[in-house]
Amino acid sequence: MGFVELIDVKKYFGKDNPVPAVTNFNLSVEKGEFVSLLGPSGCGKTTTLRMIAGFETPTEGKIIIDGVDVTYLPPNKRNVGMVFQSYALFPNMTVFDNIAFGLRVKKKSESEIKKRVEEMLNLIHMTEFRTRYPHQLSGGQQQRVALARALAIYPEVLLLDEPLSALDAKIRVELRSEIRAIQQKLRITTIYVTHDQEEALTMSDRVVVMNKGVIEQVGTPQEIYNNPKTQFVASFVGTLNFLEAGVVEKNNGILEVGGQKFSIGRALSEFASDKVTIAIRPERLRIVPDETCNNSFDAVVTRITFMGAIVRIHVKIGDALVACDTFNNPKLGLPEIGDKIRVYFSTEDVLVLSV
Amino acid sequence: MLSKMEVKQSNLKDGATPRPTFSIFRDFLFLLPFVIFVVAFLILPTISIFISAFQDPSGKFTLQNIKDLFTPYIMNAYLLSIKVSLFTAVFGALIGFMLAYASTFGKLPSWVKSYLNTFSGVASNFASVPLAFAFISTLGRVGLLTALIQQIFHVSIYDLGFNLYSFWGLCLTYLYFQIPLMVLLMTPALEGMKKEWREGAENLGATPSQYWLKIGLPILFPTIIANTVLLFGNAFGAYATAYALTGGFLNLVPIIIGAEIRGDILHNVGLGYALALGMIVIMGITILSYNYLQSKTARWLK
Amino acid sequence: MKKSRFWAWFWILLGALYFLLPLFSTFLFSLKMKKGVLSFAAYQSVLKDPQFFKTFIFSLEMSVLTIIVGLAIIVPTAFWVRLRLKGLRPIVEFITQMPFVVSPIVLVFGLIRLYSKPPVQLTRTPLLLVMGYVVLSLPYIYRSVDNGLMAMDVERLTEAAESLGAGWTTILFKVILPNLKSALISGTFLTFAIVIGELTMASMLAWPAFGPYMALLGQNRAYEPAALAIMSFALTWAAMGVIQWVGRTSFVKQEQVGGIH
Numbered sequence: 001m002g003f004v005e006l007i008d009v010k011k012y013f014g015k016d017n018p019v020p021a022v023t024n025f026n027l028s029v030e031k032g033e034f035v036s037l038l039g040p041s042g043c044g045k046t047t048t049l050r051m052i053a054g055f056e057t058p059t060e061g062k063i064i065i066d067g068v069d070v071t072y073l074p075p076n077k078r079n080v081g082m083v084f085q086s087y088a089l090f091p092n093m094t095v096f097d098n099i100a101f102g103l104r105v106k107k108k109s110e111s112e113i114k115k116r117v118e119e120m121l122n123l124i125h126m127t128e129f130r131t132r133y134p135h136q137l138s139g140g141q142q143q144r145v146a147l148a149r150a151l152a153i154y155p156e157v158l159l160l161d162e163p164l165s166a167l168d169a170k171i172r173v174e175l176r177s178e179i180r181a182i183q184q185k186l187r188i189t190t191i192y193v194t195h196d197q198e199e200a201l202t203m204s205d206r207v208v209v210m211n212k213g214v215i216e217q218v219g220t221p222q223e224i225y226n227n228p229k230t231q232f233v234a235s236f237v238g239t240l241n242f243l244e245a246g247v248v249e250k251n252n253g254i255l256e257v258g259g260q261k262f263s264i265g266r267a268l269s270e271f272a273s274d275k276v277t278i279a280i281r282p283e284r285l286r287i288v289p290d291e292t293c294n295n296s297f298d299a300v301v302t303r304i305t306f307m308g309a310i311v312r313i314h315v316k317i318g319d320a321l322v323a324c325d326t327f328n329n330p331k332l333g334l335p336e337i338g339d340k341i342r343v344y345f346s347t348e349d350v351l352v353l354s355v
Numbered sequence: 356m357l358s359k360m361e362v363k364q365s366n367l368k369d370g371a372t373p374r375p376t377f378s379i380f381r382d383f384l385f386l387l388p389f390v391i392f393v394v395a396f397l398i399l400p401t402i403s404i405f406i407s408a409f410q411d412p413s414g415k416f417t418l419q420n421i422k423d424l425f426t427p428y429i430m431n432a433y434l435l436s437i438k439v440s441l442f443t444a445v446f447g448a449l450i451g452f453m454l455a456y457a458s459t460f461g462k463l464p465s466w467v468k469s470y471l472n473t474f475s476g477v478a479s480n481f482a483s484v485p486l487a488f489a490f491i492s493t494l495g496r497v498g499l500l501t502a503l504i505q506q507i508f509h510v511s512i513y514d515l516g517f518n519l520y521s522f523w524g525l526c527l528t529y530l531y532f533q534i535p536l537m538v539l540l541m542t543p544a545l546e547g548m549k550k551e552w553r554e555g556a557e558n559l560g561a562t563p564s565q566y567w568l569k570i571g572l573p574i575l576f577p578t579i580i581a582n583t584v585l586l587f588g589n590a591f592g593a594y595a596t597a598y599a600l601t602g603g604f605l606n607l608v609p610i611i612i613g614a615e616i617r618g619d620i621l622h623n624v625g626l627g628y629a630l631a632l633g634m635i636v637i638m639g640i641t642i643l644s645y646n647y648l649q650s651k652t653a654r655w656l657k
Numbered sequence: 658m659k660k661s662r663f664w665a666w667f668w669i670l671l672g673a674l675y676f677l678l679p680l681f682s683t684f685l686f687s688l689k690m691k692k693g694v695l696s697f698a699a700y701q702s703v704l705k706d707p708q709f710f711k712t713f714i715f716s717l718e719m720s721v722l723t724i725i726v727g728l729a730i731i732v733p734t735a736f737w738v739r740l741r742l743k744g745l746r747p748i749v750e751f752i753t754q755m756p757f758v759v760s761p762i763v764l765v766f767g768l769i770r771l772y773s774k775p776p777v778q779l780t781r782t783p784l785l786l787v788m789g790y791v792v793l794s795l796p797y798i799y800r801s802v803d804n805g806l807m808a809m810d811v812e813r814l815t816e817a818a819e820s821l822g823a824g825w826t827t828i829l830f831k832v833i834l835p836n837l838k839s840a841l842i843s844g845t846f847l848t849f850a851i852v853i854g855e856l857t858m859a860s861m862l863a864w865p866a867f868g869p870y871m872a873l874l875g876q877n878r879a880y881e882p883a884a885l886a887i888m889s890f891a892l893t894w895a896a897m898g899v900i901q902w903v904g905r906t907s908f909v910k911q912e913q914v915g916g917i918h
Contacts (some may be wrong), residue, residue: 075820076821076824086813088813089817101821102821105823364716364770382742385733388730396788396861397792399767401755403771404763424826460665461661463666474676476897477894478676483856486886487875488871488875492883494679498709531675535676553771584761588758594857595868598856599856612766615766617861628766628770631762631763631767638758
């Protein structure tokens with residue numbers, strides 16, 4: 001039994017023609033865990049978060065926090081801390097008063113409040129800002145204050161709704177690690193909504209990939225990335241090469257692409273048709289083989305894209321165009337356009353997506 | 356899984372059935388003062404006028420009041436009101452637009468626009484009695500400007516046919532709050548014109564006038580017309596300025612209604628109600644046109 | 658480029674001429690009460706008139722009552738419509754346009770028709786005048802408050818406060834009203850500007866307000882009206898100035914609301 005449980009949660013909007021925003025949502029979050037809800041706009045991740053916070057009520061299902069059924073509890077009676085995308089700091093209050101707000105509502109003593117607020121200011125490294133007003137702060141600073149404000153009330157769960165979307169790329173990366181560090185230090189159960197897979201993968205203990213109101217897959221970042229269970233997860237998380245492969249032998253898993261036969265090391269489903277869609281990550285197609293590679297394609301180089309740390313080599317295998325990512329190593333010579341090269345891979349890296 | 360857990364029930368008054376955080380009933384309770392007020396002091400008076408327009412002095416239903424509207428006296432009043440409103444709406448819109456345009460796009464120092472808008476805010480509220488006084492002091496029979504022209508050009512504008520207390524004088528006075536109103540309405544709309552549109556057009560070889568003709572004005576057109584319509588309604592309903600200026604001398608529809616309320620002249624209250632109804636109809640058409648036209652521009656200028 | 662700037666200045670100067678000339682000549686006219694000398698005699702005459710203060714104070718009281726009633730009705734409405742009853746928004750916005758459709762002269766007609774006889778005889782109290790004024794200023798107060806609520810993103814702030822455990826009274830008084838200050842002040846001064854010189858309703862309902870006083874003076878005197886006009890203009894300018902200043906110094910960025918007359 002988890003610390004936060006969502007059981008068969010469904011949310012429909014509208015009375016006459018109800019639109020399902022979230023369907024059959026089941027999730028168990030352990031205490032101290034950092035779980036991300038990842039998906040494109042409109043997938044229901046924010047609606048789910050708002051149901052946990054209490055701003056929306058599930059049409060069906062239950063939400064349980066620390067054994068208490070909070071499904072119909074008003075938001076101001078739940079002990080959750082929420083951080084909004086637009087920060088939502090109170091413009092008429094200083095940083096200090098913003099952070100102190102929740103404590104003042106609970107009628108804590110001023111000395112207790114002062115102690116806690118200073119603690120929070122230290123946590124976010126903004127002690128000198130205590131008398132500033134929100135409009136005097138940068139976006140990143142405002143978001144840190146919003147975080148401190150949510151944490152000040154000793155919440156059971158921390159909820160964050162795309163908190164970094166409104167910030168510059170560089171600040172986003174900085175704040176990302178800060179938030180994760182604070183979360184781990186406080187060991188607070190956290191649910192984080194984002195559409196940015198990099199955020200989800202780098203910060204989370206587990207990722208919940210959502211699409212059109214439904215959970216596609218729940219797993220660790222490695223699981224999600226390396227073993228996507230559905231086509232949607234495979235294509236949403238990370239980059240993928242998609243290939244149409246002809247089926248040569250179903251039972252032995254022999255396929256062919258561009259006239260080249262290869263084995264994927266496992267049998268295909270008996271329902272497989274003559275053609276299947278397979279996928280393989282760019283970084284799993286190597287131009288220099290390592291010990292895991294047990295297969296290879298002959299290919300012709302069509303384009304080379306320099307992406308900084310990575311060099312992406314676009315090759316043609318028969319009629320199919322795929323990308324091979326390799327680390328930028330100035331000492332290693334790169335092939336040229338038109339060169340015939342060999343691309344190495346492991347049969348385990350081939351994902352069969354449709355049958 | 357659920358049955359094995361100990362689920363502590365949170366303290367709800369009604370734990371069995373799901374309930375939204377705030378009941379709809381309480382929501383409407385908040386709105387009650389507003390509803391009571393609007394019904395009592397806006398809707399009911401309007402309805403009572405509507406009903407009274409179709410009643411004769413004994414209270415029976417009649418169309419006589421409406422028929423009485425079609426006398427030359429009343430028809431001329433409507434015509435006059437429409438003429439004044441139309442004239443001041445069109446010219447107010449034109450001049451107001453040019454001022455707003457000049458301050459936004461005319462590459463003038465920035466203080467021009469802010470002073471223009473501040474002044475417009477003041478001037479659009481400066482109507483009725485003080486405004487009439489200002490124009491009387493300027494262009495009345497013993498007004499300063501009248502006297503000045505007399506001194507310099509040795510001619511009295513009144514001899515030439517000008518009369519402040521006439522149609523033209525009234526129009527001139529009305530423009531004093533019509534033009535600023537247009538400035539206040541058009542400046543945000545002009546500011547909403549993304550400069551990327553103009554730059555994009557220039558980049559594709561268009562001259563400024565081509566841009567305005569093919570892109571700028573077509574986009575702004577519904578708003579310009581909508582605001583002109585608003586100006587029309589603004590002038591049509593004005594009572595105080597006209598009264599203060601002409602003392603009830605000019606036969607505008609609001610003036611006649613005012614006279615009816617006081618019980619002067621016609622002693623036909625039913626007619627007064629019919630007049631008021633006519634005004635409501637005209638203003639209703641005005642505001643509906645305004646809303647319709649604004650909806651056409653809204654999506655572009657957001 | 659030069660050509661457009663010429664035309665811009667042309668229009669601005671033309672506008673300035675049209676607007677400033679009457680003000681200037683009114684001012685000059687008001688100084689001419691004493692023959693041959695420029696003096697403030699007209700102003701003194703006005704200020705010495707006991708009726709001036711009596712009617713001005715009356716209108717001032719009316720405007721204060723209007724503001725109180727207006728805000729008391731509109732603030733909860735605007736707030737609730739924005740937060741919970743979004744569907745009602747078009748209806749409420751339509752209602753705020755109605756005072757334009759039912760212009761003051763028609764409205765006062767209807768009010769008299771309904772409330773000048775028993776059982777509900779309100780014409781004996783200034784209450785009816787205040788109610789009429791609240792109707793007149795309804796659109797401006799509503800727009801001011803609504804803009805203020807939008808500028809502070811009232812939905813997010815309310816949710817943030819709720820997530821921190823605040824109840825409704827705390828939210829209203831500690832979060833929403835403090836950030837609504839400049840909108841409330843804008844609405845207040847706009848209402849003041851509308852009520853203080855109002856003529857139509859005050860004269861029809863026969864109350865000793867400032868508007869009818871000015872109109873009466875206009876019928877009998879020559880120079881005092883000009884002085885009154887200048888004083889009135891200065892007062893309106895001051896009121897607008899306060900609104901601008903408040904808008905500049907507020908915590909939340911506010912939008913300017915213009916007046917229709």
